[in-house]
Amino acid sequence: xxxxxxxxxxxxxxxxxxxxxxxxxxxxxxxxxxxxxxxxxxxxxxxxxxxxxxxxxxxxxxxxxxxxxxxxxxxxxxxxxxxxxxxxxxxxxxxxxxxxxxxxxxxxxxxxxxxxxxxxxxxxxxxxxxxxxxxxxxxxxxxxxxxxxxxxxxxxxxxxxxxxxxxxxxxxxxxxxxxxxxxxxxxxxxxxxxxxxxxxxxxxxxxxxxxxxxxxxxxxxxxxxxxxxxxxxxxxxxxxxxxxxxxxx
Amino acid sequence: xxxxxxxxxxxxxxxxxxxxxxxxxxxxxxxxxxxxxxxxxxxxxxxxxxxxxxxxxxxxxxxxxxxxxxxxxxxxxxxxx
Numbered sequence: 344x345x346x347x348x349x350x351x352x353x354x355x356x357x358x359x360x361x362x363x364x365x366x367x368x369x370x371x372x373x374x375x376x377x378x379x380x381x382x383x384x385x386x387x388x389x390x391x392x393x394x395x396x397x398x399x400x401x402x403x404x405x406x407x408x409x410x411x412x413x414x415x416x417x418x419x420x421x422x423x424x425x426x427x428x429x430x431x432x433x434x435x436x437x438x439x440x441x442x443x444x445x446x447x448x449x450x451x452x453x454x455x456x457x458x459x460x461x462x463x464x465x466x467x468x469x470x471x472x473x474x475x476x477x478x479x480x481x482x483x484x485x486x487x488x489x490x491x492x493x494x495x496x497x498x499x500x501x502x503x504x505x506x507x508x509x510x511x512x513x514x515x516x517x518x519x520x521x522x523x524x525x526x527x528x529x530x531x532x533x534x535x536x537x538x539x540x541x542x543x544x545x546x547x548x549x550x551x552x553x554x555x556x557x558x559x560x561x562x563x564x565x566x567x568x569x570x571x572x573x574x575x576x577x578x579x580x581x582x583x584x585x586x587x588x589x590x591x592x
Numbered sequence: 593x594x595x596x597x598x599x600x601x602x603x604x605x606x607x608x609x610x611x612x613x614x615x616x617x618x619x620x621x622x623x624x625x626x627x628x629x630x631x632x633x634x635x636x637x638x639x640x641x642x643x644x645x646x647x648x649x650x651x652x653x654x655x656x657x658x659x660x661x662x663x664x665x666x667x668x669x670x671x672x673x
Contacts, residue, residue, distance in 0.1 A: 438636050441637070443640065
């Protein structure tokens with residue numbers, strides 16, 4: 344039997360590919376046969392990701408997705424694609440009574456608005472091939488709040504709602520939209536979260552995961568599934584990846 | 593600003609910490625009920641009221657209210673650090 348779990352002949356556009364989950368997804372997609380287009384803000388780190396891609400024909404663009412002009416320039420340069428992964432994101436803990444417009448703009452801008460506006464232009468400019476798969480990231484914290492997390496979790500809740508509506512509007516061409524909901528993954532963002540003092544007792548927090556804190560590879564494997572033909576009947580869903588966190592321990 | 597102004601502001605934000613608890617020499621780790629939410633409030637207050645960015649790991653090195661005050665003053669003088 345031929346496995347549908349591969350990305351041969353697919354072109355996948357991945358935002359936020361300069362580090363963490365996005366970087367691993369880019370590398371893993373290239374290992375599964377995809378041509379990968381990566382974007383990120385940090386030129387040096389993006390080129391590190393690019394150098395780790397397997398195979399030929401990949402593209403790399405330094406861009407600022409929250410800047411309308413730069414975002415549109417980037418999208419207009421892209422070839423037509425079979426997959427889009429929005430892994431650009433930011434964590435910015437702010438207590439609710441201190442939330443100012445700048446915090447709101449920053450978090451919603453990158454986590455939500457840049458995804459929505461990128462997809463709009465991809466569709467309008469007919470950059471998405473038939474059967475294209477779109478993958479977004481929410482967070483287990485949408486249903487498991489933490490102090491200071493209101494903006495971040497709200498931006499992720501917004502993405503969940505958006506993805507389901509998107510799925511409804513794009514199914515005619517067998518295009519699909521799904522959300523991956525990871526719990527804690529050991530990435531630079533996770534280290535930053537710890538440094539910001541969100542978890543006073545890191546060991547106690549990590550002990551709540553029966554299968555331990557996740558690895559970027561665990562998320563990349565889920566993204567590969569959602570981008571591949573193996574998930575061709577899957578749309579408008581959320582895929583929870585949590586190492587058993589929500590079964591309780 | 594002086595340190596009493598900072599203490600007044602912190603006291604105003606920390607509704608769960610009894611008035612008069614905070615003094616310049618107060619050890620932050622000894623404040624009853626101190627938690628991650630208080631740390632977030634300190635970081636947010638430093639940003640909104642004093643225009644300085646304190647990172648979580650910087651705050652964890654701060655032992656007392658006096659040291660917190662010194663850190664804010666230092667950062668106001670050297671915005672790049």
